[in-house]
Structures are given as C-alpha cells and as structure tokens.
Amino acid sequence: MLQCHIKGVQNGYPLKVEAEKVETREMDFEPDFLRHIFPRINWPALREAAAAMGVSDLPESASEELLEDDDFLKKFHHALLEVHLEEGSLVCPETGRKFPVSGGIPNLLLQEDEC
C-alpha cells in the first residue's frame, strides 16, 4: 500500500521488500475484513512482497470469486496480516533509495533534499 514519495519520483510503486528477519504472529481471522481490503490491494505487489518474506503459496492471480473460497482466504489472511517484516528494508524501484525497517517499523521519513 506504500509508495516511494520522494519528490519527483514518478514510479515509486511497489516498494520492493528486502527481508533480513521475518516474524509470524497469529491474528484473528475475519473474512469480512479480507473482502473489504481485497479490492484495495495490488495483487502482484502483495504476492511479490510475500514471496520476499518467504510466503510462496499465493496464486499468481486472484479475483473476487476466490473470496468465497475459505482456503484462499486463509492464505490471503496469513500473507497480509500474519507475516511481519521485522528487519530489512523497503526499496524504491526507481531510485533504489532504501527505507530501513527495524523493530518491525519501517522508517519512511524523508530527508530534507527529498521532500
């Protein structure tokens, strides 16, 4: 859902995930929430990010019909909410600028010459 927001950058989305440490934590499964969020998700971007964090069981493409499939919802839920990037970085696809992630918190603050 995030993009590189450095001023002047045209194509800052999607940020690439470079994972050093990934944590998995259990979250409550809420199908209605997943149905709400699905249309707002760029599927290839989520799939790529999940793959970078070691989750590779997401189908190549996904459509609204799949949201009735419990098995798919579980996978989507896991990739979206349960896998958490603890250490690593988010990399802008255009400039290569790395936004560090530490303690599970990405630092997306811009430096003075970027905003």
Add this chain to the structure above:
Amino acid sequence: MSEQAAAAAGPAAPSPPPPPVAEALPPIPPSRSVSSFASEAELEADVAMYTGLPLGSENSMVLDNGGSSTPEGAALTAGRRRYLCYFMHRHLEFRLPEVEALADAARRRLASKARRDAAGSGSSCSGSGASNGTAEAAAPSGPAVVWEKPFGNRAESPFWYSHLDSDEVAKDVASKMMLPKVLLEVWGEADSLEGLREQLAAYPQAEKDKWGGPDQSFKFIVEAWGHSYTMREQVALIESMEPCCRFEGPIDLKNPQNRFWLILVRNEVRSLPLLPDRYYFGREVGVADRSPINTYDLRRRRYLGPTSMDTEMAFLMCNMAQVGRGSLVMDPFVGTGSCLVPAAHLGAYTIGTDIDVRVIKLGKKDKAGRPVNVWTNFQDYQLPPPIGLLRCDLHTHPFRDGLEEVLHAIVCDPPYGVRAGGRKSVPKQREIRSREDYIPSTDPYSAAECMHDLLETAARMLTVGGRLVYFLPAAPGFYSEEEVPRHPMLEVVSNCEQHLTSRYTRRLITMQKTKPYDAAEAQAYYEARGPPKLAIDDMHEYIYKTPAQLAAEAGLTVEEYREQQVLRVPRNRGKNI
C-alpha cells in the same frame, strides 16, 4: 455518587425460616419536593446554569418530555421501542452523540446481517426463506435515535428517553456504551413511591407474565441518585414494590435471567443538578460494562507519554468513530498507542504512524529496566498488535497514489503545540554524507496545517460513511464555530466540549465522509478558503501566561484580574466533569 450495591427480596419465599429482618425494616423516607433541600433562588440559579446546555450532536432528533405522545412525536417514534437511558453524570456533551453513533452502527450491522441471511436462505432453501423476506421489508428509517428529554425538560438530568429500532439494537448499544449505565424498558415513572406502586400495579399483566413467569429467575437492583440507602432500607424498598409485580420465579442474585431496576432520584448533593424527586421502575434491557476502563487504566500501563489518552475518553473516541469487529482504524499521531488500544479491544485492525522515532520505535525502559514500546503495550493486554506501525509524516505521507476508501475510521489526538508540538518534514539544501544513519531535521507544524493534512488524508482514505474523530483545543476567546475545520467530503456529526482547566478546554470533533473523494472539488474548496490559519496556533502562549502577565495586558491589578477570572470560568465546571 457511588453505585448502590444490589439487593433483592421476593414473594413469600417457600424457603425454611422466614428472615427475622422482615419485621424490623426501617421506614422509607417520604417523598418531598426539591425545594425542601434548596432555596428557590438556588434552584433558579441551577436551572439557569444549565439552560442551553449543548447536546454535542449536530443533528439530534430531540422531543420534549412526553413528546412521543403528541401526534408529531408519535409519527416519529412509530415502530420504535422506548428505553430509559440512565447516564453517568459525566461528560454531558458526549452522552447523546455516543449513543447515536452506537445505535447507527448497530442498525447498519443488523441490516447487513439481515441482507446476508436473506441472500443465504434464498439460495439454499428457497421454501422457508419467506418469513425472512417480510422482516427485511420493514427496514428502519429516520435517525437512529429519537430522544425524549428527561422529566421537566431538564437536559442536564441523566434520565433521558431514547427511542430505538428494537431490543436487538438496544443490546448492541449496551455492549459498548461507556456513558449510559443501563437501558431500561420502563414499567413506571412517578413523583412519589406511592404513585410508582400504583403505576406498577396497573402495568399490563401480559407484559409482566413475559418476564415474571415461574421458570424465570430475577433480581431487583436499587439505584439511588443523589443520596444513598442502607442495605436494610433497600430491602424495605424492594419489599414495598414486590406486591405490585408478583413475580413467580426464583430469586437469583448472581445470575438472574431478568433484572429489574428501582431508581430513586432524591438529590441531597449540591454539586449535582438540583432535580426534583422522581421514581422509576423498569426491566433491564442492556447494562454497560465499564470494566475496560479499569483493565486498560493508564496508571498500570507500562509505556506512556505525557499526552497518552485517558482510557475512558479513548473508548468514547472509538465509540464515536463506530469502531467494531473487523474495522480498519488508523491513528496518524499514534504516540504510545493509547487511542488504538480500545480499538484493538473492540476487535479492530489497527495502523499507527508517527513522525517521532523515539516514541514509536525506541520506547522507554520500565521500572525493572525492561524495554517498553508500543508493541509491548498491546502484548501486555494480549491484544492483537497493530498490523502496521510506520514512522512517517502525514505532511508528506507515503501512501500510494490512488489508494482510497481503505480505512473505516481515523481516531487521533493531533499535536497542537499546547502540550506537545507537531513536527513535519521540510525541504532544505543540506549535505548528506551517509543516508543510512543520517537523521533528518523536522520543522514545527502549525495546527492549521496539521488539520488540513489530517482532513485531506481522511477525505481520501476513509470509506464513504467512515468516521474521523479528533480533538481540537479551545479556550475561552479562542474558539469560534467557524474555526472547526471543514472539508467538502466530510460532515461534522458531533462537537463535544471537555473542560480540562479553567483556561483550557478541548473539543472532540466527529466527522463522517459523505461522498467519494474528488480531488478537483477539494482543491477548489481550499483555494476559495485561502491558506489555513487557526487562532489556536497562538493558544500555547495564552495558556501558559502567568496571571500577572495577563493582568498587565488587560490593564488590571492581579487581584482585579483574578476576580474577573472567577466569573469567566466555564459555567459547568465542577458540575459535569
């Protein structure tokens, strides 16, 4: 007032020896008019003080006391059920908006559930789905709550009547409400105990049988407002009411199926509104659970900042924002996470962002030297952690272009520079040797700019119908209705003032997104309005000025100034917080 302990007694119980206490019950004090306690002048002053008390909500539907029996009132309340909404005597301006927000959310949740059920039964078993279809046809309309003022049209009284869609809505409201204590189906209301007994005796037997059958356990609760009764007096009261009800079921003090409330308004406390004596009897439909206020008490939370939100207020904010199971809630000024803890408790997914790395990531050390931070605040309560914590800046935020209608609610306490100032990223020419460990500087962020960015983000990121809830600081002379921030996609739902000190108050503003984001319309609106400027940007100075400074400015001596200040203290201060 303290809540009265519950007491119960019942019909000639078949249990072995009759309790000896029954013979020696104390007499019940007779009803009296309030003037025996306060002088005429005191009474008048009290009524005057509350005249025009703001109700918080921008468009409440309020009828006068007894207004539901006039033809217009009856049309408005047709098909609804009437409940006595007995409030805590706190945060008077927050009472109505909280119930309205909860009732509206409950109504929408039930409607979507009914739709799903209808769809489900339609596809699987088309034969038996007919009854569902008719139930759905009577979809409720109009405001979620039609209010009826308390007895004597005294708006400050905690005994409001609410007309809601159904018992189901009332129960849903009760499961989350913080300011109302209980919702009652009223069986009688009178100005004396004798009058109440008569009404209760005349209450339809068919209704009584529904809740007082031999297989239904019950309990009486005596609630005194403005005074207190001893346990034995309570038993005497219950014994005196009992013959009018004739319940046949067993008494169960621990887990009764039905609870009946006897509420006695007999004010003997001058700091409470001087209400006349009044007696209510009703069946409990839903009772508030305020235990989360204790569970999440800030005094026991390990990671706090100077502006962590008080737990009760944080719950009120989440209720105003209609946060519920499966909502996605963001706090762009997350700090120690105090606005998101109640959201997580209510079953929402949370996202927090903050510009200050010290707050959000590094945290502090607790007394035992263990590191504490936003994550541990959630762990300590075994709440699901935020799905995202980001360090970023609302002013130059990193959400992808075109990302809209994602969040159900934004709940926050923005930095205004009164107790903690805002910061933002700024463009500057500066040599940066190493990007990895460079610490960018930030500039002060004016309240006006901050509000602009917050509303703009809300207008984009909220779903239509989603809510933005935030505090706006105010002070006598620094607040004007026109300064409440506006946006073409957002509509103010409620505006409730909370008094903090005699010189400083704050207002909780609740806004709802009314239509999809339109960049051109928003742009045109801002151009027409000019650069953002708020008087509250100068508030820090005012609030922290010494009386000597203020007196000098007004050309008065300190004594004269102080005298004037006493008169300018917000009029309800001490009486409603």
